[in-house]
Amino acid sequence: xxxxxxxxxxxxxxxxxxxxxxxxxxxxxxxxxxxxxxxxxxxxxxxxxxxxxxxxxxxxxxxxxxxxxxxxxxxxxxxxxxxxxxxxxxxxxxxxxxxxxxxxxxxxxxxxxxxxxxxxxxxxxxxxxxxxxxxxxxxxxxxxxxxxxxxxxxxxxxxxxxxxxxxxxxxxxxxxxxxxxxxxxxxxxxxxxxxxxxxxxxxxxxxxxxxxxxxxxxxxxxxxxxxxxxxxxxxxxxxxxxxxxxxxxxxxxxxxxxxxxxxxxxxxxxxxxxxxxxxxxxxxxxxxxxxxxxxxxxxxxxxxxxxxxxxxxxxxxxxxxxxxxxxxxxxxxxxxxxxxxxxxxxxxxxxxxxxxxxxxxxxxxxxxxxxxxxxxxxxxxxx
Amino acid sequence: xxxxxxxxxxxxxxxxxxxxxxxxxxxxxxxxxxxxxxxxxxxxxxxxxxxxxxxxxxxxxxxxxxxxxxxxxxxxxxxxxxxxxxxxxxxxxxxxxxxxxxxxxxxxxxxxxxxxxxxxxxxxxxxxxxxxxxxxxxxxxxxxxxxxxxxxxxxxxxxxxxxxxxxxxxxxxxxxxxxxxxxxxxxxxxxxxxxxxxxxxxxxxxxxxxxxxxxxxxxxxxxxxxxxxxxxxxxxxxxxxxxxxxxxxxxxxxxxxxxxxxxxxxxxxxxxxxxxxxxxxxxxxxxxxxxxxxxxxxxxxxxxxxxxxxxxxxxxxxxxxxxxxxxxxxxxxxxxxxxxxxxxxxxxxxxxxxxxxxxxxxxxxxxxxxxxxxxxxxxxxxx
Numbered sequence: 001x002x003x004x005x006x007x008x009x010x011x012x013x014x015x016x017x018x019x020x021x022x023x024x025x026x027x028x029x030x031x032x033x034x035x036x037x038x039x040x041x042x043x044x045x046x047x048x049x050x051x052x053x054x055x056x057x058x059x060x061x062x063x064x065x066x067x068x069x070x071x072x073x074x075x076x077x078x079x080x081x082x083x084x085x086x087x088x089x090x091x092x093x094x095x096x097x098x099x100x101x102x103x104x105x106x107x108x109x110x111x112x113x114x115x116x117x118x119x120x121x122x123x124x125x126x127x128x129x130x131x132x133x134x135x136x137x138x139x140x141x142x143x144x145x146x147x148x149x150x151x152x153x154x155x156x157x158x159x160x161x162x163x164x165x166x167x168x169x170x171x172x173x174x175x176x177x178x179x180x181x182x183x184x185x186x187x188x189x190x191x192x193x194x195x196x197x198x199x200x201x202x203x204x205x206x207x208x209x210x211x212x213x214x215x216x217x218x219x220x221x222x223x224x225x226x227x228x229x230x231x232x233x234x235x236x237x238x239x240x241x242x243x244x245x246x247x248x249x250x251x252x253x254x255x256x257x258x259x260x261x262x263x264x265x266x267x268x269x270x271x272x273x274x275x276x277x278x279x280x281x282x283x284x285x286x287x288x289x290x291x292x293x294x295x296x297x298x299x300x301x302x303x304x305x306x307x308x309x310x311x312x313x314x315x316x317x318x319x320x321x322x323x324x325x326x327x328x329x330x331x332x333x334x335x336x337x338x339x340x341x342x343x344x345x346x347x348x349x350x351x352x353x354x355x356x357x358x359x360x361x362x363x364x365x366x367x368x369x370x371x372x373x374x375x376x377x378x379x380x381x382x383x
Numbered sequence: 384x385x386x387x388x389x390x391x392x393x394x395x396x397x398x399x400x401x402x403x404x405x406x407x408x409x410x411x412x413x414x415x416x417x418x419x420x421x422x423x424x425x426x427x428x429x430x431x432x433x434x435x436x437x438x439x440x441x442x443x444x445x446x447x448x449x450x451x452x453x454x455x456x457x458x459x460x461x462x463x464x465x466x467x468x469x470x471x472x473x474x475x476x477x478x479x480x481x482x483x484x485x486x487x488x489x490x491x492x493x494x495x496x497x498x499x500x501x502x503x504x505x506x507x508x509x510x511x512x513x514x515x516x517x518x519x520x521x522x523x524x525x526x527x528x529x530x531x532x533x534x535x536x537x538x539x540x541x542x543x544x545x546x547x548x549x550x551x552x553x554x555x556x557x558x559x560x561x562x563x564x565x566x567x568x569x570x571x572x573x574x575x576x577x578x579x580x581x582x583x584x585x586x587x588x589x590x591x592x593x594x595x596x597x598x599x600x601x602x603x604x605x606x607x608x609x610x611x612x613x614x615x616x617x618x619x620x621x622x623x624x625x626x627x628x629x630x631x632x633x634x635x636x637x638x639x640x641x642x643x644x645x646x647x648x649x650x651x652x653x654x655x656x657x658x659x660x661x662x663x664x665x666x667x668x669x670x671x672x673x674x675x676x677x678x679x680x681x682x683x684x685x686x687x688x689x690x691x692x693x694x695x696x697x698x699x700x701x702x703x704x705x706x707x708x709x710x711x712x713x714x715x716x717x718x719x720x721x722x723x724x725x726x727x728x729x730x731x732x733x734x735x736x737x738x739x740x741x742x743x744x745x746x747x748x749x750x751x752x753x754x755x756x757x758x759x760x761x762x763x764x765x766x
Contacts, residue, residue, distance in 0.1 A: 060485040102443040152522040
């Protein structure tokens with residue numbers, strides 16, 4: 001396995017020529033600096049000791065910084081306009097990071113691994129372990145497939161995208177039907193983030209291979225339903241977005257998925273979970289539609305006014321508990337959303353709603369959410 | 384159809400908050416500038432008259448430019464560090480563009496549509512027409528699926544990625560086998576570029592719906608086989624990359640695809656074409672493996688030393704012509720690679736190799752390559 005792991009990091013980290021501006025030249029006289037600019041740089045470079053060097057060329061800049069889930073560092077100009085800094089050693093994991101060039105936020109132009117998001121200013125860094133991690137591709141494991149779809153949302157009157165993970169053997173076992181997890185992303189993300197940075201597909205492959213999770217279909221939707229770019233801070237607009245998302249999910253996404261894939265369609269075969277903004281959405285959609293979902297979760301969730309929002313669910317604990325196979329609330333102890341999640345946990349306890357509150361290490365970040373997914377999948381569709 | 388078309392442009396064009404640095408805030412006191420920085424901007428904005436406004440915030444910059452397939456423009460600072468310029472009207476099409484901020488090349492941080500490439504410095508701009516274009520999603524047409532795979536390449540000893548388009552009804556017609564087109568990208572691209580910017584899947588959907596193309600499987604590979612970042616200009620390294628690509632394609636990709644999908648595996652059911660660097664690869668792999676491919680094409684191809692490279696093919700015109708169903712060489716009259724493509728056409732003619740030379744308008748750009756694909760697909764698997 002090791003050679004494959006190492007290559008993942010290297011593949012994503014070596015700089016290219018200048019893309020749009022550079023075109024392949026086939027004349028012998030036009031070999032390097034003319035058409036192509038300065039030679040390519042390598043960033044990020046992951047060293048054997050798990051320190052990581054970032055590099056970026058910005059000859060006219062006065063200050064360049066790198067920041068990510070590992071902190072924030074000032075970079076040093078080598079005198080030619082090539083800025084660099086070495087951080088770490090870092091824990092083996094996948095990270096997001098970006099540069100600030102005189103205050104201009106940018107992804108790493110030398111790194112082809114871009115975090116899918118509404119504002120593409122974040123690159124991805126893979127620090128491999130000696131052993132494959134739960135989110136790594138393993139050559140000795142059977143792999144599912146990620147499928148891309150665009151669908152016209154009748155509820156929203158616009159084109160939308162989603163990704164669907166089908167488990168290994170989906171194409172071969174042409175009579176088997178599978179349970180479905182709806183997996184929602186956060187405010188800065190889009191429908192591609194749970195695979196690109198979340199590695200949901202490889203986490204599922206690895207768990208299924210070890211018989212730790214049931215083979216399942218995972219549907220990853222686009223959580224930005226009302227606005228391509230929800231203005232931050234306005235509660236009204238967040239509510240509008242959540243309502244639009246719910247309509248799209250129930251009226252368009254679920255019928256599309258159930259018509260296109262061999263899904264099981266009983267409520268015990270449907271789960272929903274999301275992170276941050278998507279945690280607010282998954283709790284809202286899930287708990288308000290217990291006729292459709294028996295497994296509900298939220299990671300680092302944006303939970304607001306739960307007493308009002310979940311009045312029906314909270315008001316009849318017996319009925320709620322009868323329907324819920326699992327209600328799973330996870331939050332990191334350094335998460336800025338810990339307080340509302342704790343309060344929600346206390347509220348559920350006070351009202352007698354059976355649930356689990358998973359208080360973990362870590363904050364509001366993808367390394368934490370990947371681990372939550374690896375904990376949540378084995379709990380699903382087990383009874 | 385019109386509402387859907389318009390939304391494509393808008394979806395890709397509206398700015399987001401600051402991504403990595405911005406996290407959803409749920410406290411009423413923390414609504415706008417504090418955590419989130421300045422309000423989001425809209426870029427690109429496509430106006431009704433098909434002019435397009437680009438905007439980027441760079442308070443400390445002295446000069447900001449936008450450049451793309453529509454030209455190169457200096458942007459204007461409004462005094463607050465918000466730079467903008469309006470270009471066009473542009474022909475309805477999909478374009479790539481990027482900014483230069485004091486010489487620092489960057490994609491548009493307000494545009495979620497990133498061109499997949501080794502060096503992510505290019506954003507995508509969609510200028511819709513009144514009528515849906517051949518590359519547009521149409522709600523009234525049946526759609527295929529794009530599937531993502533990672534595979535361990537035994538030939539190269541590393542993990543690689545590919546995308547596979549399956550036609551509409553692939554899942555339903557579970558006994559039908561399909562012919563396969565191998566579709567290769569250019570030097571600045573990766574395996575995702577033919578769908579993201581090339582829209583190969585929607586071009587195929589639209590042609591199949593009109594019965595202008597046969598239902599087929601399209602395999603889009605990663606052309607950077609020997610190096611994550613081939614140093615430009617060195618003929619040796621290009622040769623090494625082409626040879627590595629060929630081994631990976633023949634030894635790993637084709638067996639993987641034929642084991643995973645219901646493909647037809649006779650040579651008359653296999654085609655290969657690519658653009659630029661990928662055109663050099665498709666001509667090289669295709670013409671040297673006429674036992675495997677009966678349909679071969681090259682778009683704006685990097686053709687070097689064809690007399691030496693294709694000595695076998697050129698030396699026995701009768702055998703070559705018997706095997707080739709179609710050899711299709713396309714180049715734009717403004718392409719910087721026109722001369723070697725013309726020379727290749729003349730060489731083929733001189734040696735009596737049956738082929739078509741398609742001299743088109745335009746240069747070395749994606750709008751041209753999309754049109755070539757829409758011309759090539761209807762020619763395939765027809766006899």
